[in-house]
Amino acid sequence: MNDTIRSIATIMSDLDGILLFPHINMDGDALGSATALCLALRSLGKKAYIMISEPVPKNLDFLECGCTTDDDTVLEDVQLSLMLDCSGYNRIPGREQAWERGRIKGCIDHHATKSKDIRFDFSRIEPKSAATAEIVYRLIKDLGAEISLDIANAIFAAITTDTGNFQHTNTTSRSHEIVGHLYKVEGFNSKAISSLIYDRKSKEAMQLESHVLSNLSFYADGRVAVGKVTQKLLADCGCTMDEADGIVQRIMSIEGVEAGCLFKETKDNVRTSLRGRTYANVEGVAKEFGGGGHMLASGCTFDVPVDEAEQMILPLLVRAVERS
Amino acid sequence: MNDTIRSIATIMSDLDGILLFPHINMDGDALGSATALCLALRSLGKKAYIMISEPVPKNLDFLECGCTTDDDTVLEDVQLSLMLDCSGYNRIPGREQAWERGRIKGCIDHHATKSKDIRFDFSRIEPKSAATAEIVYRLIKDLGAEISLDIANAIFAAITTDTGNFQHTNTTSRSHEIVGHLYKVEGFNSKAISSLIYDRKSKEAMQLESHVLSNLSFYADGRVAVGKVTQKLLADCGCTMDEADGIVQRIMSIEGVEAGCLFKETKDNVRTSLRGRTYANVEGVAKEFGGGGHMLASGCTFDVPVDEAEQMILPLLVRAVERS
Numbered sequence: 001m002n003d004t005i006r007s008i009a010t011i012m013s014d015l016d017g018i019l020l021f022p023h024i025n026m027d028g029d030a031l032g033s034a035t036a037l038c039l040a041l042r043s044l045g046k047k048a049y050i051m052i053s054e055p056v057p058k059n060l061d062f063l064e065c066g067c068t069t070d071d072d073t074v075l076e077d078v079q080l081s082l083m084l085d086c087s088g089y090n091r092i093p094g095r096e097q098a099w100e101r102g103r104i105k106g107c108i109d110h111h112a113t114k115s116k117d118i119r120f121d122f123s124r125i126e127p128k129s130a131a132t133a134e135i136v137y138r139l140i141k142d143l144g145a146e147i148s149l150d151i152a153n154a155i156f157a158a159i160t161t162d163t164g165n166f167q168h169t170n171t172t173s174r175s176h177e178i179v180g181h182l183y184k185v186e187g188f189n190s191k192a193i194s195s196l197i198y199d200r201k202s203k204e205a206m207q208l209e210s211h212v213l214s215n216l217s218f219y220a221d222g223r224v225a226v227g228k229v230t231q232k233l234l235a236d237c238g239c240t241m242d243e244a245d246g247i248v249q250r251i252m253s254i255e256g257v258e259a260g261c262l263f264k265e266t267k268d269n270v271r272t273s274l275r276g277r278t279y280a281n282v283e284g285v286a287k288e289f290g291g292g293g294h295m296l297a298s299g300c301t302f303d304v305p306v307d308e309a310e311q312m313i314l315p316l317l318v319r320a321v322e323r324s
Numbered sequence: 325m326n327d328t329i330r331s332i333a334t335i336m337s338d339l340d341g342i343l344l345f346p347h348i349n350m351d352g353d354a355l356g357s358a359t360a361l362c363l364a365l366r367s368l369g370k371k372a373y374i375m376i377s378e379p380v381p382k383n384l385d386f387l388e389c390g391c392t393t394d395d396d397t398v399l400e401d402v403q404l405s406l407m408l409d410c411s412g413y414n415r416i417p418g419r420e421q422a423w424e425r426g427r428i429k430g431c432i433d434h435h436a437t438k439s440k441d442i443r444f445d446f447s448r449i450e451p452k453s454a455a456t457a458e459i460v461y462r463l464i465k466d467l468g469a470e471i472s473l474d475i476a477n478a479i480f481a482a483i484t485t486d487t488g489n490f491q492h493t494n495t496t497s498r499s500h501e502i503v504g505h506l507y508k509v510e511g512f513n514s515k516a517i518s519s520l521i522y523d524r525k526s527k528e529a530m531q532l533e534s535h536v537l538s539n540l541s542f543y544a545d546g547r548v549a550v551g552k553v554t555q556k557l558l559a560d561c562g563c564t565m566d567e568a569d570g571i572v573q574r575i576m577s578i579e580g581v582e583a584g585c586l587f588k589e590t591k592d593n594v595r596t597s598l599r600g601r602t603y604a605n606v607e608g609v610a611k612e613f614g615g616g617g618h619m620l621a622s623g624c625t626f627d628v629p630v631d632e633a634e635q636m637i638l639p640l641l642v643r644a645v646e647r648s
Contacts, residue, residue: 165489166503167518173504179490180500194491195601200579203546207538214534222527255524277519 003122005135008106009142011122012041015079018048019102020067023086024093028197030085031056031063032158033108033132037084038067039154040145049074053094057242062196063157065150072098082106085132087125088115108135130170133158137178152185153193160190161197205243208233212247212262216254219314223258223280223321225251226314228306230265241266248273258321259285261313263306270302270309280320288316327446329459332430333466335446336365339403342372343426344391347410348417352521354409355380355387356482357432357456361408362391363478364469373398377418381566386520387481389474396422406430409456411449412439432459454494457482461502476509477517484514485521529567532557536571536586540578543638547582547604547645549575550638552630554589565590572597582645583609585637587630594626594633604644612640 012018020038022030034050041048050068081102083092087109092099099105107120112127126135133155140147147155159179163171166179182188201209212227219226229244241264251260252275259280264271274282276296283298289312291300302309336342344362346354358374365372374392405426407416411433416423423429431444436451450459457479464471471479483503487495490503506512525533536551543550553568565588575584576599583604588595598606600620607622613636615624626633 160490165491166484167489167514167522169513169515171507171514173507176500176504176507180497180504183495183497183500189493190491190495191493192602198491199577199601201577202579203540203542206540206574206578210534210538214531214538216527216530218527250530253523253525254530255526277523278516 002124002126005124005138006142008108008122008124009139011104011106012080012139012143013044015104016046017075017077018046018080018082019075019078019098020048020050021081021083021086021092021095021099022050022052023083023091024054026052026054026057026060027085028060028063028161029110029131029133029158031060032154032156032161033084033136035063035065035067036133036140036151036154036158037082037136039065039148039151040140040143043145043148044143047075051092051095051098053092059197059200060157062193063154065154072101075101078102080104080106082108083118083120084108084136085110087111087113087118087120087123089117090115108132108139110135128172130168130172130175131159131162133162134174134178147182147185149185149187152182152188155179156182156188156190156193157197160194165194202239202243204238208237208239208243209247209250211237212244213250216251218257220318220321222256224261224314224317225254225257225259226261226263226310226317227251228263228265228310230263230306231267248275251275252277259317261317263309265306270304270306272299272302272309272313274298274300274317276320279323280317282317282320285313285316285320289313326448326450329448329462330466332432332446332448333463333468335428335430336404336463336467337368339428340370341399341401341403342370343399343402343405343422344372344374345405345407345410345416345419345423346374346376347407347415348378350376350378350381350384351409352384352387352485353434353455353457353482355384356478356480356485357408357460359387359389359391360457360464360475360478360482361406361460363389363472363475364464364467367469367472368467371399375416375419375422377416383521383524384481386517387478389478396425399425402426404428404430406432407442408432408460409434411435411437411442411444411447413441414439432456432463434459452496454492454496454499455483455486457486458498458502461505471506471509473509473511476506476512479503480506480512480514480517481521484518489518526563526567528562532561532563532567533571533574535561536568537574540575542581544642544645546578546580548585548638548641549578549581549583550585550587550634550641551575552587552589552634554587554630555591572599575599576601583641585641587633589630594628594630596623596626596633596637598622598624598641600644603647604641606641606644609637609640609644613637 078101107123286298289300431447610622613624
């Protein structure tokens with residue numbers, strides 16, 4: 001059962017020594033929510049840290065704000081361990097020990113799929129919120145903390161990334177309402193934050209993306225588009241695989257493409273990023289190969305060479321774009 | 325002097341036979357504002373049309389909604405001619421005759437540079453509004469018209485394009501507040517509209533963009549980036565120059581690039597799109613060659629071959645990225 005934001009604020013007001021746990025492979029919402037809440041708690045005189053076990057992604061480095069640590073023992077007494085943008089052990093690998101230190105355990109998330117492996121003392125799951133930061137923003141207000149510029153930046157980064165810059169269907173009136181309030185914070189500059197998040201692509205990554213996009217294969221009258229990031233291409237461009245992020249979205253910007261597939265050849269296997277535009281059920285395709293996701297965004301993994309994987313998945317992609 | 329929105333609504337309530345004039349080279353805000361207002365006026369039982377003299381751009385075709393015409397005589401009696409998102413004759417070429425038919429002349433715009441060549445009976449210029457559609461939205465409310473789905477789509481298209489998807493510095497609390505209201509309109513789907521605007525790039529245009537982006541030249545330790553769209557490249561890719569739209573923004577997404585320049589070789593001359601990231605005054609550069617614009621977005625034209633133009637502008641771009 002969902003606790004109210006007000007009751008969570010009341011509980012947290014009485015606690016000190018708080019560890020925040022964003023999910024692994026942290027994104028703008030996970031880290032942005034954690035940073036905003038951590039700074040708010042500190043502004044109220046509390047000791048708070050964000051526990052992480054991986055480096056902060058380069059494009060989110062401005063969200064660090066001195067909040068993160070990988071030191072389990074950073075706090076002598078941990079009164080609260082709080083998961084943000086996630087709700088299960090599988091989302092905080094390597095941090096289980098730190099997690100267990102919290103005498104009280106809580107969870108604030110917007111993913112509907114709440115894990116059952118943890119018994120939280122309090123939790124709030126809002127599947128209709130576009131970002132966990134929308135919940136955190138209201139919690140900060142109820143805690144009575146000021147929205148500082150750093151907090152505003154973190155909330156903006158979280159909401160703008162999780163909503164695809166306010167274009168995705170998860171965006172709501174409230175997403176806009178909250179972000180509208182951020183403009184009232186002295187010095188707030190959406191463009192500056194946006195530029196930090198999006199406009200720091202390396203020259204090498206731009207070469208990689210250009211190469212993939214100019215060598216796409218099209219099938220089913222252009223309704224299926226397939227691109228490949230091979231180990232050789234990564235080496236040729238001097239890139240790592242994380243720099244292929246975003247290429248599949250670019251594939252989907254091409255007119256007529258209803259299903260997009262980007263193959264990512266790692267050293268161990270071949271991963272796919274699958275996207276549908278409006279009706280192609282790529283989750284169904286992914287499931288055939290043991291993968292999963294959402295109807296319009298999914299993925300699966302192959303243990304065969306990339307060309308073989310392509311031959312396996314192509315007929316299913318072509319079938320997925322056939323309107324019944 | 326600015327008229328109030330309420331007084332403009334009062335004037336317009338008494339008028340019938342209304343021609344709306346978006347600016348030439350119509351963009352999402354010009355056409356979106358015009359469509360929203362035209363549909364609202366029609367819903368109030370008035371005869372209204374959008375006068376145009378050019379085809380509606382492909383990515384904005386969904387905004388047409390049966391509102392546009394190039395027929396000067398579409399209305400027997402024109403009580404009002406209203407410019408939207410512009411304020412001067414030079415922005416409505418080929419439509420001067422239709423414009424003169426209006427017995428009353430008005431103007432609603434968010435560009436600060438109001439032309440002095442027309443004496444408007446009423447006008448409202450709001451330089452602090454991110455889009456003319458923000459004014460139009462409030463006007464529609466004051467006119468007492470319902471925000472239908474088509475109107476909501478038009479307002480969204482206008483605001484999201486003029487704000488760079490709510491990232492640009494012109495975005496305000498009010499931009500978000502207005503768009504937040506649109507979500508209350510039955511059937512409103514930001515993603516569907518966004519996909520129509522942005523995700524219909526031709527395969528040829530994707531080839532063009534990929535080619536330009538993988539052949540950029542960098543100067544001043546990567547702070548200056550230069551790309552070229554030549555006639556030969558257009559022919560090779562099977563593209564027209566309008567398909568080069570957006571490439572300069574992609575150049576600016578590369579880490580470290582402070583000034584970007586895209587050369588566009590037409591049959592008659594060489595045009596440039598110039599961009600600065602945070603401090604490079606590219607307006608100053610453009611002015612040296614008889615061009616203009618804003619500090620961070622400008623352009624100029626050369627009557628020499630593209631390589632020669634590059635040699636002329638490069639030293640100025642390099643100087644523009646030197647911090648004083």
